[in-house]
Structures are given as structure tokens and as C-alpha cells.
Amino acid sequence: MVSPSSGLRPPSPRKRGEGQQGALVRCPSPRLRGEGGAKRRVRGRGYTLLEVVVSMAVFGMFLVILAMLTVEMRAQEKRLPVNFLRHPQVIVVVSKLRRDVQDAFGPAPYPESYGEYTQSPQTLIVQSHVKETGGVQTIVWDFRTPGEVKRRAYNVGVPTDWTSRGLPPDFSSFKIDAVGIPGRPYGVHITARDGKGRLAIDQILQPRAHE
Amino acid sequence: MRREKGFSLIEVLAALLILTLIITMSLAAFVERNKRLRQASEIILAYQALANEAEYRRRIDFAQLETSKPQFISDTKVLAPLEPFTTVVTVQKTKPAVKNVTMTVRWNGGTREAALSLMRVDTGGTNLW
Numbered sequence: 160m161v162s163p164s165s166g167l168r169p170p171s172p173r174k175r176g177e178g179q180q181g182a183l184v185r186c187p188s189p190r191l192r193g194e195g196g197a198k199r200r201v202r203g204r205g206y207t208l209l210e211v212v213v214s215m216a217v218f219g220m221f222l223v224i225l226a227m228l229t230v231e232m233r234a235q236e237k238r239l240p241v242n243f244l245r246h247p248q249v250i251v252v253v254s255k256l257r258r259d260v261q262d263a264f265g266p267a268p269y270p271e272s273y274g275e276y277t278q279s280p281q282t283l284i285v286q287s288h289v290k291e292t293g294g295v296q297t298i299v300w301d302f303r304t305p306g307e308v309k310r311r312a313y314n315v316g317v318p319t320d321w322t323s324r325g326l327p328p329d330f331s332s333f334k335i336d337a338v339g340i341p342g343r344p345y346g347v348h349i350t351a352r353d354g355k356g357r358l359a360i361d362q363i364l365q366p367r368a369h370e
Numbered sequence: 371m372r373r374e375k376g377f378s379l380i381e382v383l384a385a386l387l388i389l390t391l392i393i394t395m396s397l398a399a400f401v402e403r404n405k406r407l408r409q410a411s412e413i414i415l416a417y418q419a420l421a422n423e424a425e426y427r428r429r430i431d432f433a434q435l436e437t438s439k440p441q442f443i444s445d446t447k448v449l450a451p452l453e454p455f456t457t458v459v460t461v462q463k464t465k466p467a468v469k470n471v472t473m474t475v476r477w478n479g480g481t482r483e484a485a486l487s488l489m490r491v492d493t494g495g496t497n498l499w
Contacts, residue, residue: 210379217386225397232404238451243414244407250414346425361448363422 240359248323263366264288416475416484432492435461452477467492
């Protein structure tokens, strides 16, 4: 018999063997029945309604908390134009560009054109100081390809390429402007927006004095 | 007689409790990680504004640093995701010809802040650089 305290349901009448009492049934297979046709006790299955309701309530509360946390987290993330740590290339590009502009050299550090390149909002040409040799190199920053930034440095006419790929796909192209702070040499103002038009990069880069 | 099979309510609840504890701890770690990633992105935005402001503060005449605007002169559009935010600039004379210009951005009700200090030296020249 099933004890009331155990909380288990008694077997349904369907599971009871014909002519059997309570939970005792005759095993259908002689092999399972064993020698002498021993009888097997079938366990009562399932949970009471109360148990199911309590368990589901506990789990439901947990799910609600999980959903609330996720919604809150997404809302906070959406405020930002780009997750910079997930896309470190963005910062790397700006850092390298900053160094080139800070090293800008000579009376005309931004030539109008160089080779096939022309100064534009998507192309920056800068003459940069090479600390190691004391010479000057011409660097072209090419932002024309979405999701990719190319830096081509011409040192004694020989180009060296550095390309950053994998920029956020919704990142609209970088834009370069000249920025003039009164009394300062012209600097570079670099901006970049995300797919929703939010400003993600807004940097003023200024050449520095050289020895 | 063999033991009745199945779980009692206590067993199920205890199992649920353990499961909930494990999931909650994992979730807490996940939320904390996301929070820190977001904070790092916020700091990067703030430092862009700070670096831009530093370019402007470099140019102000050494003698006029104290009387210059105590908020950011530069454009702070990049800080839009941090709104509402405040910007403060303080100038402190550390030596006869040296001043520390400290720029600060505060957001999230003043609980988060990023600061950048710029040391200005009176070279007697144009202070172009």
C-alpha cells in the first residue's frame, strides 16, 4: 500500500492487474516474473498537484528574476554606441593614428596628395617623424572600406602596410576633419558613428613639438 | 517489500534550491562581467572627452588657467550615452611655475568618474605645445 505521508499517488486503476488488489500486478513476461511467477510491486508515479505548483512557483520566480536582469542588462548595453572591449580594434586604430599625428612633422604635415591618394574625409595623409632614423615618412590612413582600416607607411618610397579588420559591422566609416584650436597647428578630428548614428569615436589629435 | 520509488517534496525542493543557487551564482558572475564591460566602455568614452579637453587646456595662457571656465570647453557630444553627466576643471599651483590642471567627468549620479591631470609649466614662451 502507498502510505499517505509519502505523497505518492496510488496507481491508477488502469495499471492495476485484473483481479489484483492495490498495487500488485502480475509481471507480463514470464522471464521478468522469475521462478514461481513471483509478483512485483509497481511504484506509484507522479507528484501531487501541490508539489508541482510549489516547484513551478519556485522555478517561475527564478525565471522572472532572470528575465528582469537580462532586460536591464540589455537596456544598459544599448545606451553605448560600441562595446569597446569586444571590439578592441577601434581603440587600436585610434591609438596608432594618434601616434602618427603627434609625430606629424614639418611646415606642411598634411600633404594634399601622395601617390594615388588624395586628402579626404576618408583618407588622411600625414608626414610623420621617424624617431629611430630621424627621417620623415609619409603615412596614408585609408578608411574607405567599411569594417576595415588600412595604414600604409611610405619610408623612402617603400610601403609598409598595416590593416585592421573586424571593426564592428554596423560601424559607419570614420570621418576625418581638420580641427583648429586658436594658436595651435592644425590637428586631426576623427569621428566614427555606430549604425544608429551615435558618436563612438570623437578625438582631437594634435601634433607635438619635436626636438 | 521494496521501497516506493520517486522523490518526496523535500527532495525536489532541496534539488531545486541547489540548482537555483548554482544558476544564481553563475548568473551573478555573468551580470558582473557585463557590468564591468559596460563600465570599461563608459570609461573609454569619458577618456576621449578628457583627452580632447586636454588639447584645449594646453593652449590656454599659463597666467589665465585659474580664471578659465571651470567646465569643459571642448565638445562633449561623445559623452551623450553617459547623460546626465557633469564636467569639472580645477587648477592647482604646485610649484612657482607649475600648475596641475585636473579635468573630471562624473556620471551615473556622481558615483562614476574619470579624471585626467595635465601638468602645465610656464616656459615663458608661447606654450604652443
